[in-house]
Amino acid sequence: MxxxxxxxxxxxxxxxxxxxxxxxxxxxxxxxxxxxxxxxxxxxxxxxxxxxxxxxxxxxxxxxxxxxxxxLCGNSLGLLPKAVSRYVNEELQVWGEGAVNSHFKHRFGRPWVRIEETVQEQSAKIVGAKKDEVAVMNTLTSNLHTLLAAFYTPTPERHKVLIESKAFPSDHYAIESQIRWHKLDPATSLLCQEPRQGEYLLRTEDILETIEKHGHEIAVVAFSGVQYYTGQYFDIEAITKAAHAKGCIVGWDLAHAVGNVPLQLHDWNVDFACWCSYKYLNSGPGGIAGIFVHERHAMGFERNRLAGWWGHDKSTRFEMINVFKPIPGAAGFQHSNPSVLTTSALLGSLSVFEKTxxxxxxxxxxxxxxxxxxxxxxxxxxxxxxxxxxxxxxxxxxxxxxxxxxxxxxxxxxxxxxxxxxxxxxxxxxxxxxxxxxxxxxxxxxxxxxxxxxxxxxxxxxxxxx
Ligand SMILES: Cc1ncc(COP(=O)(O)O)c(C=O)c1O
Structure with a gap:
């Protein structure tokens, strides 16, 4: 040799x-x-x-x-599933043939008025949620804002948000801006979990210690499921449990976790989560994103939320009555009628996940x-x-x-x-x-x-x- x-x-x-x-x-x-x-x-x-x-x-x-x-770049943008071309082309065909009528009459059985329902069940399966706990809508950072609007409700005693010191910049900016939105100062309301000197990874024991020490003043723990820079997969269940014990809300950015690692969001009692679909879910650049809201929050309406007509009760949505009645479940957090092309692209990419x-x-x-x-x-x-x-x-x-x-x-x-x-x-x-x-x-x-x-x-x- x-x-x-x-x-x-x-x-x-x-x-x-x-x-x-x-x-x-x-x-x-x-x-x-x-x-x-x-x-x-x-x-x-x-x-x-x-x-x-x-x-x-x-x-x-x-x-x-x-x-x-x-x-080797599926962590950034997944490759094009052949099914995506088929599904998107079908929508173009339906648009060309039926125009506005395709909202209700669709030759492939996917009327646009309910297009988001076509991807709800499979998305829920991938994140370990009940179907009604998941909605597919918007894009990731927008969804993080939407969820924080409902879940970050600071009080003088409990106003801090705990994040990773090297959180993805968009998350960091979003959370800082949410803090300012509430007329608070990130210098005193943002808590960043640092790795130990000379280390890259965050030790679970250190995160738990921070929660133990500062939990009484933390409103929201907002971490990523899999860290974008290091690839570290956090112990979502343990962190969620420890934060709940201190009365905090726990939300997860699952951009690098969804379609990558098995998740059990419902059983882990996660309060909310959001993800994009263009990485491991392979739905294409700028693809439609997803949210999870645990049923204990999603079925009750006591939290204020940013509302839009797509989150309103489907049976009266088109009656134009201007009295907001949210759909029970994560779907009640939707704002706009979703992009049919990106939702159909996601449907195509999820059809591959159905084979395994x-x-x-x-x-x-x-x-x-x-x-x-x-x-x-x-x-x-x-x-x-x-x-x-x-x-x-x-x-x-x-x-x-x-x-x-x-x-x-x-x-x-x-x-x-x-x-x-x-x-x-x-x-x-x-x-x-x-x-x-x-x-x-x-x-x-x-x-x-x-x-x-x-x-x-x-x-x-x-x-x-x-
Ligand atoms: C962890 C994480 N959070 C947030 C984002 C921002 O995503 P978007 O541009 O879809 O809002 C990304 C993008 O790669 C990401 O990796």
Whole structure:
């Protein structure tokens, strides 16, 4: 067996020796191992449900241009399910043929006046909710505002919102603006949970301690289910329970969790949640988003809410009576008649989920991301690449976040893109890669690692000495 020694050319102090792991990992890096895993995969046929861009489409001029690219970016935008084109085209056809009449008469049985109902049940299944606890509407940040309008009702004693210190910027801005909306000051009403010095991840015990200590003045705990930067999957049930014990409301941004990890929002007693559908749900850019409101809130109407006619009782909606009577359930939080095209796109993408279950997807995801994790930790020195996502599969979804050391992240990212390998970068130094179980093969993971090894050798000025 050949031993490869790689050394940083320009800095002898940082010599790297990657040879130690070579013999151990070699069999896992062989095409036959990946092919074996792909053959065993019970979900392998689902890849055929998607349009996978070719290498040539992603990186014009790339060799083997007709082969499929390596797409590891479902955490940002999922690939196009073939069913989406069909469903959207049907709506265009119905629009052309029936125009306004299609609100009530629809040749495919999906009258527009009830279009949102076509995606309600499957969405609820994916997040572990009762059908009436879920509504599909608007977009993610708008929904976060809508839900906070109902659930963030600060008092002089209880006015704080607890968030992650590195919450997604849109959430941070939304929550700060909600605080100001109530004539409060984020300096005193926003509580940010910081990781410990030198750490990336938030420890559950630290979050619980903050809740224990400050819970009496926290109105809302608003966390993400899976952290966008680190890929950490928080213990939603434990955090919700601890916050409830202190009398707080708990809401979750599930942008990176929905369609990625199995969720049980109803049983976990979550108060509210929101998500987008363009990442792991594959409904297309700017797709229609979703909300969850637990039935104990959604069936009662004591909370003030931002109202619109689509949240009004369906039987009298068109009587134009101007006396708001909300629909029981999350649907009572809707404002506008929904976008038929994006709802139909979601219907198409959810039809793929109907062919499997979140539990089956999770099983594959453990293996696929576990495979990636193993290869990365055995093939690369931590002086080049560090995985900041938890090593425990229970505490992550499919995404791994890779920190590239010595300021080389963008060079690596551009190099991958030129090789038709799509992840995404988050400054200052992270590349996120997400082998989503619906359409990623073990062979994709293997090729990614092989190409990355080659690229790291170039970018870090390593030379191979045979
Ligand atoms: C965690 C998280 N929250 C919020 C958003 C903002 O989503 P939108 O632009 O759909 O409102 C994103 C977008 O990627 C996200 O990842």
């Amino acid at each position: 050949t031993s490869h020694t790689m050394a940083i050319k320009n800095d002898p102090k940082q010599d790297l020796d990657l040879s130690l792991t070579q013999s151990k990992a070699k069999s896992f890096l062989s095409p036959s191992f990946a092919a074996y895993m792909d053959n065993q995969d019970p979900l392998k046929e689902l890849r055929n449900e998607f349009v996978i861009p070719t290498r040539g489409e992603i990186a014009p001029g790339a060799d083997r241009s007709n082969e499929s690219c390596i797409y 279950t979140m539990q089956e997807m999770r099983k594959k995801s453990y293996l696929l991301t576990g495979y990636l994790y193993h290869l990365l930790t055995t093939e690369f020195s931590t002086d080049v690449l560090e995985i900041i996502t938890p090593s425990d599969p229970e505490q992550r979804g499919c995404q791994l976040s890779l920190v590239f050391k010595h300021g080389k992240m963008m060079e690596i990212f551009d190099g991958l893109a030129a090789r038709a390998i799509i992840g995404d970068e988050r400054k200052p130094d992270v590349i996120r890669v997400a082998p989503t179980p619906l359409y990623t093969r073990f062979e994709d993971v293997r090729q990614f690692v092989v190409e990355l090894k080659d690229l790291v050798a170039q970018v870090y000025y390593l030379e191979k000495e045979k």
